[in-house]
Amino acid sequence: MPSSIPASDMNEQVSADSIAGRGWKRPLVRIALRHWLATLSGLVLLSLVGVVLLAPVLPIADPNAIDTPNRLKPPFQRSGHPLGTDGFGRDMVSRLVWGGRISLMMGLTSALLSLLAGVFLGLISGYGSRRVDTLIMRGMDILMAFPFILLAIALVAALGPGLFNAMLAIAVVGVPQYARLTRSCVLTVKEREFVESAAALGANDATIMGRHILPNITAPIIVMLSLDVGAKIIATASLSFLGLGTQPPTADWGSMLAEGRNFLAFAPHVATLPGLLIFVVAFAFNLLGDGLRDVLDPRLRM
Amino acid sequence: MGNYIAKRLLQVVPVLLGVTVIVFLLLHLTPGDPAELMLGPEATPQTVRELRKDLGLDQPLVVQYGLWLSRAARGDLGRSFTMKTPVSPLVWERFKATLLLTLAGLSFSTFVGVLAGILAARRPNSLLDRFVTAVALFGVSMPVFWLGIMAILYFSLRLGWFPVSGMSSPTGGGFWDTLHHLVLPAIGMGTVSLGTVARFTRSSLLEVHAQDFIRTAHAKGVGPERVLLRHTLRNAWIPVVTIVGLQLGYLLGGAVLTEKVFSWPGLGLLMLDAILQRDFPLVQGGVLFIALVFVLVNLAVDVLYAFLDPRIRYE
Numbered sequence: 001m002p003s004s005i006p007a008s009d010m011n012e013q014v015s016a017d018s019i020a021g022r023g024w025k026r027p028l029v030r031i032a033l034r035h036w037l038a039t040l041s042g043l044v045l046l047s048l049v050g051v052v053l054l055a056p057v058l059p060i061a062d063p064n065a066i067d068t069p070n071r072l073k074p075p076f077q078r079s080g081h082p083l084g085t086d087g088f089g090r091d092m093v094s095r096l097v098w099g100g101r102i103s104l105m106m107g108l109t110s111a112l113l114s115l116l117a118g119v120f121l122g123l124i125s126g127y128g129s130r131r132v133d134t135l136i137m138r139g140m141d142i143l144m145a146f147p148f149i150l151l152a153i154a155l156v157a158a159l160g161p162g163l164f165n166a167m168l169a170i171a172v173v174g175v176p177q178y179a180r181l182t183r184s185c186v187l188t189v190k191e192r193e194f195v196e197s198a199a200a201l202g203a204n205d206a207t208i209m210g211r212h213i214l215p216n217i218t219a220p221i222i223v224m225l226s227l228d229v230g231a232k233i234i235a236t237a238s239l240s241f242l243g244l245g246t247q248p249p250t251a252d253w254g255s256m257l258a259e260g261r262n263f264l265a266f267a268p269h270v271a272t273l274p275g276l277l278i279f280v281v282a283f284a285f286n287l288l289g290d291g292l293r294d295v296l297d298p299r300l301r302m
Numbered sequence: 303m304g305n306y307i308a309k310r311l312l313q314v315v316p317v318l319l320g321v322t323v324i325v326f327l328l329l330h331l332t333p334g335d336p337a338e339l340m341l342g343p344e345a346t347p348q349t350v351r352e353l354r355k356d357l358g359l360d361q362p363l364v365v366q367y368g369l370w371l372s373r374a375a376r377g378d379l380g381r382s383f384t385m386k387t388p389v390s391p392l393v394w395e396r397f398k399a400t401l402l403l404t405l406a407g408l409s410f411s412t413f414v415g416v417l418a419g420i421l422a423a424r425r426p427n428s429l430l431d432r433f434v435t436a437v438a439l440f441g442v443s444m445p446v447f448w449l450g451i452m453a454i455l456y457f458s459l460r461l462g463w464f465p466v467s468g469m470s471s472p473t474g475g476g477f478w479d480t481l482h483h484l485v486l487p488a489i490g491m492g493t494v495s496l497g498t499v500a501r502f503t504r505s506s507l508l509e510v511h512a513q514d515f516i517r518t519a520h521a522k523g524v525g526p527e528r529v530l531l532r533h534t535l536r537n538a539w540i541p542v543v544t545i546v547g548l549q550l551g552y553l554l555g556g557a558v559l560t561e562k563v564f565s566w567p568g569l570g571l572l573m574l575d576a577i578l579q580r581d582f583p584l585v586q587g588g589v590l591f592i593a594l595v596f597v598l599v600n601l602a603v604d605v606l607y608a609f610l611d612p613r614i615r616y617e
Contacts (some may be wrong), residue, residue, distance in 0.1 A: 059447075091353050142320030145597045147555015154589045157577040158328045207329060232444045238559055242574055261563075268455050275448030283443035290439075 024242050031295055038291020041284035048281065052101040064097040072267040086256070086270045087263055095251060096273060102252035103278065107166050107233030112181075113171035115225055118178020123209050125179065126186025137183070140176035148173055149238060156244045163252075166245035170235045171230035174228065181224055185217035186229070192216075219296040226292050230285030237278050253278050306608045314601050321597065322374070325590045326367050329582050339580060340383050342445065371485035384579050389587035393569060399469060400568035403491065403560065404553045406484050410500050412546050417494070419503025419542075420530070426508060434504065439499025446556065448531035450490040450563035457486060467565035491557065492604040497548045502545040506538040513537075540611045547603030551596045 032039045043287060051058070061081075075084040083092035122128065126137040143151065155169035157163075189195065198212050225271035239245040240254030248255070253274035258273030325413025337353040338345065345353075354360050373380070379389035422434035458466045465471065465484045470479050486487055510516065511534055519529045565571070569588055576584035 138320070141317050142324065144594050145317045145321050145600075146324075147551060147596050149553045149558065150589060150592055150596075152557065153573070153577070154325070154328055154585065157573075157582075157585045157589075160505060161577075207384070230443060233441075237445060238447065241445075242558065242562055243578065256449070257445075257448060264451065264455055265459055271448075271451050275445060275451065278445045278448060279443055282445070284441065286439055286443050 004012065008224070035291040035294060038288050038294075040067070041287040041291070045281065045284050045288065048100065049104060052097055052104055054124065055097045056102055058097065060094040060097060063094040063118065063251070065088060065090060068147065068177060070242040072263055072270070074267065075269050075273075076146060083273060084267070084269050087259060087267075092273060094268070095256060096253075096277060099253050099256050100277060100281075102236055102246060102250065103162065103233055103254065104129045104281070106170075106228055106236040106252060107229055107281075109169045110171040110174065110236060111225060111229045114174030114296070115178050115221065117171070117183045118175045119214075121175065122179040123186055123214065124180025126183040127190055127205065127209055127213065133183075136179065140179050142267060143173065144176045146173075147291060152239060153242070156239060160249060161244040163246045163250060165237055166239040170239065173235075174232065177228070178224065179219060182217065188215055189213050189216045223289060223293045223296055227289030230282035230289070233285070234278060234282050303577035307605050310601065310604050310608075314597060318594070318597060321593045322371055322590065323367070323588055326370055328589070330363070330585055335542065339582070344510045369434035374590065378512065379590065380583035382576070382583070382584045383581040384576070385581075389583050392572065392584065393587050393591050394568065396569040396572045397595075398555050399566060400554065400561070400570060402480075403484065403487055403566055403568060404557055406554055407491035407560070408495075408546065408550050408555075410489055411494075411496040411549065414492070415496045415499025416503050416542060418500040420507065422500065422537075423511065424530070431504070434497075434500050438501045439496050441497030444494055446491060446494045447559045447563050449493060450487065450560055453486050453490050454563070469567050483564075483566075487560050487566055490563070491553060491560045494556075495553060499542070499545060499549065503538070503542050506541045507534055510534050510538040540607065543610060544607055545605055546598065547606065551599040554599070555592060555596060 067085065069089065070079065070081070070085055071087055071089040073079045073081050073085040073089075075082065075149075077084070079085075081091050083096065085091060086095060121136050121140070124135045128157070146154070152166075152169040152173045155172060156165050159165040159169065195212055196207060198208050203212070236245060237254030239254060240252050241258045243255075243258065245253045246255050250258075253277070256274040257271050257278075260269075260274065263270050319468050329398040337357060337359055341349060341353060358366055361369070376391050379393065381387065382389050382392060385392065418434045418437070420439065422428075422431040425431060443516045454466055465483050469483050470476075471483075514531055516529060520526075521535045524533070557568055558574060561571040562574065569592065573585055573588040575581075576588065
């Protein structure tokens, strides 16, 4: 936990390396080469994001075009479907691309929502009065008292299954980790002289939090985000896999995997491919996050 | 130590209350009236009103919460809409299957994880060490449901070693049959947390290994195996116990995914059906039950920690 580490020098490190932008351009290539795994992951992710964003203009089939005579065609055969077809004869390549669009969007959005709410609460908690702090942090304790996926399931149960609700549920469940990280960072930064000087110069609380504290705690938050997106993609896909996320005909990788289970014995590619992509994306985000942590915020290293 | 445990116990009270408030409010977040849901679309306004009165739904929310909490504290979690029977026995029956699965998964990840951690820590930065780190990263990135499906594909469908799903064969039953059904889901579930256990064991061992008394032990001529077993491990296992305990709660909460993949008749699967059939008392009861177990497991881990390591004090 970050709070248990003496924070005296670390923030200097963080601000000097990542915030001021000093000395960044020249060694950028060197840093990228040294952390080649993270760089490679970043490139893989960028190209994946590019592909799913370009889905409407790519020369791929309609993901929902049903072609029952050609159902469950295996991949890598000259059938006009490079990765085969699913149980309704729909083109797998196209479905993976469009499904990836939903999966990546759900993962990224829920991670960003968690981050926004968590950072906001963490800032108030760390900077505000003791009573506000206690109130917020006890609330976070209660959220964390539920097993992660269970609370998300319970929320979806209450709100009703669906893409948006699943995303929201995963976002809510993820708030405490950001709130706690932000709070612990704020607690160390707010004791520094420049905060005191800002206050002495008459800056109000909002200015101090937004202009002086927030920029000094971005590095650990970015690192957490990059490590979290992979987990969020898995989590939202999990809900879809359980039938609580996207509803047909919309599909993401999780619901495609669930559908593919029915044909496991004779057409394993339908379940294998979406799961493989979830794994690759999550793995790449984890590698990227590891690399970013090494560069931006070495104190988070395990 | 007694002081620490007392404080930790006190701290859990508001958390438990908060958990019950959230679980209680879940039912009231849902659009629609529980009485109408229970009676179905053919109900007359008259019968709906009577049921609302019977269920106490006409009372203020706070009163309803109080009534619900006092009943829940006595083990009465209401009646299932769909099965028309009390929720508590249903939940308890299915929980046993979930617990069996979770404990089996945890045993696997603990055994293999600790072993891998020890091997990795013996030679830091060796090929084996890197391999363990890579496996850990794989585990974090692996969707447990996909891993399970791939295991079914290979070990059940292709090799025919294990049954595809369920907890017992239609013909058989008994210990060995259950064990046979348990292997794949337990390993699938355990693999995901194996990496975490391995990495924790490794870093804990390395931390202890850097300390003076280990050097002293080496200097006075104790053999490396003996140093590992008698000096390093004895001091390094406390954080490992903690992480294993935390994994128990984590696996319990995530068991629903494995249950779904292997059609394992656990609490998660029961709740999933209940959600799709809008059987709210059953959902509520299940969530409350798992959340309570989760809080208590984490509490037990903390208390155990204080017990194992007398240096721990509250704040």
